[in-house]
Amino acid sequence: DGGITQSPKYLFRKEGQNVTLSCEQNLNHDAMYWYRQDPGQGLRLIYYSQIVNDFQKGDIAEGYSVSREKKESFPLTVTSAQKNPTAFYLCASSKDRVDNQPQHFGDGTRLSIL
Amino acid sequence: GIQVEQSPPDLILQEGANSTLRCNFSDSVNNLQWFHQNPWGQLINLFYIPSGTKQNGRLSATTVATERYSLLYISSSQTTDSGVYFCAGVYGNNRLAFGKGNQVVVIP
Numbered sequence: 001d002g003g004i005t006q007s008p009k010y011l012f013r014k015e016g017q018n019v020t021l022s023c024e025q026n027l028n029h030d031a032m033y034w035y036r037q038d039p040g041q042g043l044r045l046i047y048y049s050q051i052v053n054d055f056q057k058g059d060i061a062e063g064y065s066v067s068r069e070k071k072e073s074f075p076l077t078v079t080s081a082q083k084n085p086t087a088f089y090l091c092a093s094s095k096d097r098v099d100n101q102p103q104h105f106g107d108g109t110r111l112s113i114l
Numbered sequence: 115g116i117q118v119e120q121s122p123p124d125l126i127l128q129e130g131a132n133s134t135l136r137c138n139f140s141d142s143v144n145n146l147q148w149f150h151q152n153p154w155g156q157l158i159n160l161f162y163i164p165s166g167t168k169q170n171g172r173l174s175a176t177t178v179a180t181e182r183y184s185l186l187y188i189s190s191s192q193t194t195d196s197g198v199y200f201c202a203g204v205y206g207n208n209r210l211a212f213g214k215g216n217q218v219v220v221i222p
Binding site: 031033040041042043044045048050056058059088090094096100101102103104105107108110 | 115118144145147149154155156157159162164200202207208209210212213214215
């Protein structure tokens with residue numbers, strides 16, 4: 001099946017620890033995105049990538065890092081510098097960066113601090 | 115950035131009732147997406163609608179780009195319609211600006 005796969009579904013982090021969230025897509029989409037959702041809130045853009053080996057900061061990039069070494073993969077690392085990492089993280093992709101391509105979302109990863 | 119306001123924030127419906135959700139955006143957008151987030155957190159695309167009206171079953175959406183708003187209509191609501199509805203304005207390099215959502219509960 002074509003789609004976007006995020007793993008794991010649930011993740012627990014200890015204080016001071018970096019963790020990496022996985023996002024893989026087999027839709028042959030060029031653009032990929034990471035969003036954060038807090039309870040009762042809409043989604044906020046963390047990072048996005050329009051092409052392999054290139055990515056840009058979104059609205060809340062501090063404390064996060066990404067890489068885009070392969071077209072199908074866009075992992076997000078939540079670093080120890082992110083002081084409030086507990087949230088629901090959603091990955092999305094679109095065919096390209098042109099403004100007439102809808103974004104499609106994975107099922108998300110819930111990150112909690114131990 | 116673009117600000118998106120959704121109303122009403124919370125809505126309780128009797129099964130079979132109709133409802134309208136509204137999305138206002140602060141500046142011009144290139145396109146507009148409506149999503150439904152189910153209780154498990156999955157975000158489902160409903161409509162991609164820069165202007166005009168689209169229908170999909172019991173749901174329809176209308177965007178009036180010149181007046182910077184969009185409406186989502188739910189007709190003959192069912193309990194499976196419960197969840198949070200988000201609208202998002204598309205701007206820049208296909209970036210999305212989300213509203214805070216409309217929490218809808220449909221009771222039998």
